[in-house]
Amino acid sequence: MVKISKKFYKAIIVVVVIALIGSVFPGCKKEEETGGTIRLYIHEPVSLDPPNSYESEGIQVIRQVWDGLVEYNPETLVAEPAIAESWDISDDGLVYTFHLKKGVKFHSGRELIADDFIYSWSRVACADTASYLAYHMDPILGYEELQAGEGDTLKGLKAIDDYTLQVTLRYPYADFINTLGHVVFYPVAKEDIEKWGDQYAEHINGTGPFKFVEWKHDQYIDLERNDDYYGDKASLEKVRYSIFADENTAYLEFQAGNLEYCQIPQGKVKSVLDDPELGDLAIIKPLLAIYYFGLNVQNEPFKDNLALREAINYAIDRQNIIDVISEGVPTIATGFVPKGINGYQENASKYVYDVEMAKKKLEEAGYPGGEGLPTLTFGINIGSGHELIAEAMQADLKEIGIEVEIQGMEWGAALDAFKKGEISFFRLGWIADYPTMDNFLFPLFYSKSADNYTGYNNPEVDEMLLDARKTINDEERIEKYRAVEKKILDDSAFVLIYFYGSRRIIQPYVKGFVLDAMENYDLSKVWLEQ
Secondary structure (H helix, E strand, O other): OEEEEEEHHHHHHHHOOHHHOOOOOOHHHHHHHOEEEEEEEEEEOOOOOOHOOOHHHHHHHHHHHHHOOOEOOOOOEEEEEEEEEEEEEEOOOEEEEEEOOOEEEOOOOOOOOOOHHHHHHHHOOOOOOOOHHHHHOOOEEEEHHHHHHOOOOOOOOOEEOEEEEEEEEOOOOOOOOOOOOOHHHHHOOOHHHHHHHHHHHHOOOOOEEEEEEEEEEEOOOEEEEEOOOOOOOOOOOOOEEOOOOOHHHHHHHHHHOOEEEEEEOOOHHHHHHHHOOOOHHOOOOOOEEEEEEEEEEOOOOOOOOOOHHHHHHHHHHHHHHHHHHHHOEEEEEOOOOOOOOOOOOOOOOOOOOHHHHHHHHHHHHOOHOOOOOOOOEEEEEEOOOHHHHHOOOOOOOOOOOOEEEEEEOHHHHHHHHHHOOOOOOOEEEEOOOOOOHHHHHHHHHHOOHHHHHHOOOOHHHHHHHHHHHHHHOOHHHHHHHHHHHHHHHOOOEEEEEEEEEEEEOOOOOOOOOOOOOOOOOOOOHHHEOO
């Protein structure tokens, strides 16, 4: 288990299991406890179209509206059958044959068939309609051709019949099954895309336990129970995602009884844990996620200046951020891959808080005492407590002579500015899409990945990543990924701050709610006891 601040150790031992209470005997809920509406806090999502939702807010909603081929066990995170009831893998690791469940329907009433996956995955990869997350399709045969604008269907996909999907990879990829629980692989109906086009995110039509009703931008997203669901029907009748720009506002709504689930605001964790009525409602647990500052290595002043990037890494007092601002919930990030992922390396990073080393590196960078270095603009998304962390970093860098100006933006605007390189120094987080080392290295550092916000481009690392992916033997593959992580750490395109811990809170009458280490949850297993 990830260590946490001793200050909260006893309280956290109690509360980390709260998410599991009520889920041991989900079949025992009383008839009168079914129905009702659960209300959850989120920021405004970027999109609700699965392959175009590249942030946590939209993904939370999408996971309730869709099922994929596989789903992740909330305790072990092992990929288990969902729409695919079973699969076979060829001896050479290149051909996967999925046997689909019959009777799975889109919310429109049409039965889902193998061709829907072929259309959906090809739509993700095709140059004309390419998703921001298209790189997840990289292992599939025909991906490179579609990215180059040649053709409109992944040639590695074949429908043997309506309920048998065959997938041929262009190289063996031992983690392939683990990737398939990601929302980018969810099936959409071709007729919906043809009807709605760019407006599809306002009319989503999934296969899961809840149906989309309405998205009132910056206000709420409403879902309702899918009574024609192929699996166990949800107890909840409705789901409302209440959209707030600020977590403090949402928390006030929770205290007033207007939300069932929200985030504990930055700086209020201790007061919640110390409160006899609220303490047992908190969900504080380690997450497979990192909080980091990005340094765009394609832009000045970070381009071709390793010493400057190293100076910033040495200058930041991470433990202060964790203890004082984050109240001991997270732990120092000592690498890109968090504890809990197979292959985690303890103390992989060389960077520690060392002001004198930071000053020395700044001098090596050509800016002794910060002389000659322009003021750095640091971008954050507002409303989630990032302001306090940014101010702590600002003070740390000022101590060695680096001036920083903080620029706050709404979530979607921030992502767009960082991606376009309009702001070269910024904060972001990354939570596991699937629980593998590859998911913390390939998306963030492969040169062609859309999630590579820092502009990192190292041909040697690209080659090492692809080689690791192709390695079937688990031990050999892990060692190769570890070597990749060390190489990337040496290049310092990031300032790693901490491994996240969740700081969530849920009303006592919500039962069956389980938050996994990737911060996913399944509302179809939840009921309200009141």
